[in-house]
Amino acid sequence: MVTISEKAAEKLNGNGRLNLEAADVTGQHAARLSGYPEDATVSDLVRELVDRLGLSRNDPSGLPYTYHARHEREGRHLHASEVVGDALQTGDKITLQPNIDAG
Amino acid sequence: MAIVDKFQYVADVRSEPGDPLGQLPVDPDWEPAVQWAHFEAVRQGKLPPLMRCSSARVEPVWHPECGEPRVDGIRIAFDRDDQDGEGLLSFVIPQAYFRPAVEVGSAVLVEEGKLQEGQRFTYEVNAFPRPRPAADARHPSDSGFTVEEIIQPLPLGSVSLEATLQGAKRINGPGWSDGDVPLFIPEGVIAEAKELARQAGEFESGGVLIGRLFRDAAGHELFSVVTAFIAAPHAKAETTRLTFTADTWAAVRAAVELRGQDELLLGWAHSHPFWCRSCPEERRHDCSLLRPFFSAHDVALHRAVFSGPFHVAFLLSDLGEDDLACDVFGWRYGMVMHRGYYMTGVATAEGDELKEATPKRSQESEPLHPGYGAAESSAVCDTQGCDRPEQTKQQLPAR
Numbered sequence: 001m002v003t004i005s006e007k008a009a010e011k012l013n014g015n016g017r018l019n020l021e022a023a024d025v026t027g028q029h030a031a032r033l034s035g036y037p038e039d040a041t042v043s044d045l046v047r048e049l050v051d052r053l054g055l056s057r058n059d060p061s062g063l064p065y066t067y068h069a070r071h072e073r074e075g076r077h078l079h080a081s082e083v084v085g086d087a088l089q090t091g092d093k094i095t096l097q098p099n100i101d102a103g
Numbered sequence: 104m105a106i107v108d109k110f111q112y113v114a115d116v117r118s119e120p121g122d123p124l125g126q127l128p129v130d131p132d133w134e135p136a137v138q139w140a141h142f143e144a145v146r147q148g149k150l151p152p153l154m155r156c157s158s159a160r161v162e163p164v165w166h167p168e169c170g171e172p173r174v175d176g177i178r179i180a181f182d183r184d185d186q187d188g189e190g191l192l193s194f195v196i197p198q199a200y201f202r203p204a205v206e207v208g209s210a211v212l213v214e215e216g217k218l219q220e221g222q223r224f225t226y227e228v229n230a231f232p233r234p235r236p237a238a239d240a241r242h243p244s245d246s247g248f249t250v251e252e253i254i255q256p257l258p259l260g261s262v263s264l265e266a267t268l269q270g271a272k273r274i275n276g277p278g279w280s281d282g283d284v285p286l287f288i289p290e291g292v293i294a295e296a297k298e299l300a301r302q303a304g305e306f307e308s309g310g311v312l313i314g315r316l317f318r319d320a321a322g323h324e325l326f327s328v329v330t331a332f333i334a335a336p337h338a339k340a341e342t343t344r345l346t347f348t349a350d351t352w353a354a355v356r357a358a359v360e361l362r363g364q365d366e367l368l369l370g371w372a373h374s375h376p377f378w379c380r381s382c383p384e385e386r387r388h389d390c391s392l393l394r395p396f397f398s399a400h401d402v403a404l405h406r407a408v409f410s411g412p413f414h415v416a417f418l419l420s421d422l423g424e425d426d427l428a429c430d431v432f433g434w435r436y437g438m439v440m441h442r443g444y445y446m447t448g449v450a451t452a453e454g455d456e457l458k459e460a461t462p463k464r465s466q467e468s469e470p471l472h473p474g475y476g477a478a479e480s481s482a483v484c485d486t487q488g489c490d491r492p493e494q495t496k497q498q499l500p501a502r
Contacts, residue, residue: 017248025352026368028154028411030253037248052250054104054134056407060399065407068349077349095356097349100407102309102373103400 018084021093022049029053038085042069042078049096059101070095104252106133108161111233112174114205114226116212124217124224127208131201133161133179135410136437140179140194142412145257146284148323149192150183152257154411158182163230164195172229174198196436201228257316258365264319264326271445276430278441283433284413285326286444288312292332293417293446297427299334300374300419307345309373310334311355313366316413327369327413328447333358345373347404370409370433372417373401379423387423395420395430402439405432415442 016038023030031053036045046067050057058064068077072093088094114127141156150156160180166173177200180193205226212218267287273279292312299308314329337350359366378392387393395418397405405416415433422428433442 021253023253025356025408026411026414027255030255032251032253033248034251035248048250056403060403066349070349070353077353095352097352098407099346099348100404101400102307102345102347102371102404103343103398 016085018088018092019090020088021091022053023093023095024053024055025095025097029055036084038083040084041080042082042084042087043080045069045084045094046080046096049094053096055096055098065098065100067096067098070097104134104137104155105158106137106161107158108133109232110161110163110230112163112201113229113231114201114208115229116205116209116218116224116226119223119225121225125212125215127205127211127226129201129204129208129228131204132406133177133437135406135412135434136177136196136200137161137179138410139412139434139437140196141181142284142325143194144181144192146323146325150181152259152318154255154257155252156181157252157254172231174201174228174230176200198228200437201226258367259325260315260317261320262317263321264317264324265321267317267326267328267447268445270449271447272449273443274429274431274446275443276441278432279443280435280440283435283442285324286415286431286433286442287326287328287447288417288431288444289329290446290448292329293429295332295334296372296374296417296419297429300376300421300427303340303374303376305342305376305380306340307343307374307376308334308340309338309345309347309371311368312370312372312415312417313355313359313362314369315366316369325413327415329369330364330366331362332372342376343378344400347371347408352408368409369413370415370417371404372419374419374427375421377421377423393422395422395428397432397439397441401432405439415444 017035018033018038020033020036021030022033031049046069049055049069050067055067056065070076071078071087072095077097078087078094112129112131114129116124116127118124137159138155141150141159144150145152158181162178162180163174164176164178165171166175176198177196178193179196180191183192205228209218209224213220218224264285271287296310299310302308311333312329313331313333314327316325316327318325333355335345335347335351336354337348339346339348355368359368375392375395379387379390382390397416397418401416401418405414409416412434415431416439418430418432420428420430431442431444432439434440435442
C-alpha cells in the first residue's frame with residue numbers, strides 16, 4: 001500500500017516525464033534520456049533507443065531485430081506493452097538486448 | 104555520435120566488359136570506420152582512452168590520377184585540443200569500405216533488369232558536396248525529451264606486452280596483420296569452446312569471450328587478453344543457426360558480475376558443424392561450406408552487438424578432419440576481417456615461439472592485408488577488395 005501511494009504521489013507531483021539511462025549489450029553505446037514521457041510504452045522506448053543509440057535495426061534479410069529492454073534494478077526484461085511510467089522510475093537503467101542469429 | 108559528412112556518394116556500375124549499367128547512390132555505415140579510427144588514435148596515444156568518440160568528420164580522399172570526384176578512400180578526421188599545433192588527426196580508410204553498400208545497392212539494378220543475379224560487375228565511387236548540418240549530440244525529439252550520449256572511459260589495465268608474449272604462440276591464420284591489436288586467447292578457452300562444439304554435434308554452438316584491455320606498460324600499444332569463455336545460456340541452436348536471445352545476454356552479464364573481475368565482453372564465439380557429412384566426396388572438393396567462413400548473419404551480429412574496434416569473433420569449423428579449425432575475425436579499417444591471434448598457455452620448445460611472437464607497431468598508412476577465404480558476405484572483405492586498396496575499380500557479384 002505504501003509503495004502504491006508513494007508512486008501515485010510521485011506521479012501527481014511529477015511532470016509526467018522520467019530521466020533514464022540506457023546502454024547496449026557491451027556498454028559501448030550508452031545514453032542519458034531526459035524528460036522521457038511516462039505514458040509511452042516500453043515498445044516506444046525501445047524503438048527510440050535503437051534509433052538514438054545507432055543500433056542495427058534489421059538483419060541481412062531486411063527483417064527487424066527484436067530488442068528487449070532489461071530493467072537492471074528489477075533484473076527482468078520489460079514487456080513491450082508495459083507503460084514506461086508504471087515500470088520505471090527516474091534514474092533507472094535499462095539495457096537493450098537483441099534476439100540475434102549467427103549463421 | 105555526430106558524424107559530419109558533407110558529401111553524397113554515387114557508384115558508377117559497369118558490366119565486366121565495361122558497359123555502363125547505371126548509378127547507385129550509396130550511403131555507407133560510417134560508424135565502424137569512425138570508431139576504428141578513433142581506437143587507432145587511442146592506441147597511438149593521440150587521443151584520450153575513451154570507449155567511443157563523440158564526433159568525427161568524414162571526407163573523400165580523391166583519386167591521385169583521376170582527381171575529384173573519383174573517390175580513392177575516406178579520411179576520418181578528429182579535432183583535438185592540444186598544444187603542439189597538431190589540431191587535426193586523420194586516418195584513411197580504403198575504398199573497399201564502400202563494397203557492402205554497393206553490393207546491397209546492386210539489388211536495385213537486378214530489379215530493374217540491368218544486372219542478372221550473381222552477375223559480376225565493376226564499380227567506381229564518386230563523391231559530390233551535399234550541404235548537411237551536423238547533428239547535435241543532444242537530440243530534441245517530437246516528444247520533448249533529449250538523448251545525450253554517455254562516453255565511457257576505456258578500461259585499461261597496465262601490463263608489459265613483452266611479458267604477456269612470453270610463451271605465447273602466434274597463430275597467423277590466413278589473415279595476420281601486424282596492424283591489428285594484439286589478441287591473446289588461452290589454450291584452455293579454445294579447448295572449452297571446442298568441447299562445446301563437439302558436444303553440440305550437428306548443431307551450432309557458441310558463447311561469449313570476456314577479458315580485459317591493457318596498455319603496454321613500456322609503451323603506447325593496446326592489447327586484449329581473453330580470460331574466459333561463457334557458453335551461451337538460453338541460446339537456440341539449430342543446424343545452420345544459433346540464436347543469441349535477450350536471456351543469453353542477461354545471463355552472460357550476470358556471470359560477468361558474479362566473477363567480479365570487471366571483465367569486458369571482448370567478443371563472441373560460435374561453431375559451424377560438419378555440414379558435408381552426407382555429401383559424396385566428389386562434391387566436397389569445391390564446396391564453399393568446407394572452409395571457414397563468416398556468414399552475412401555473422402557479420403551482422405558482429406556489427407549489431409560487437410561493434411567496438413577491439414571486439415573479435417572466434418569461429419570453430421568442423422571440416423570433417425580430426426580437429427576443429429579455429430579462426431578469428433575482427434575489425435580492421437572498420438571492416439570485419441580474418442585476423443590472427445596469440446595462443447597462451449601453450450608449452451613451447453626452447454622459447455622459439457617468443458621470437459616469432461614479437462609484434463610490430465602498426466602504421467597509419469599501412470597497406471591493407473588480405474582477409475581471404477572467409478567471404479560469404481560482401482561485408483567481409485576478401486582479397487578482391489582488400490589486398491589492393493589502391494585499386495578503385497572493384498568487382499562484385501550482383502545480389
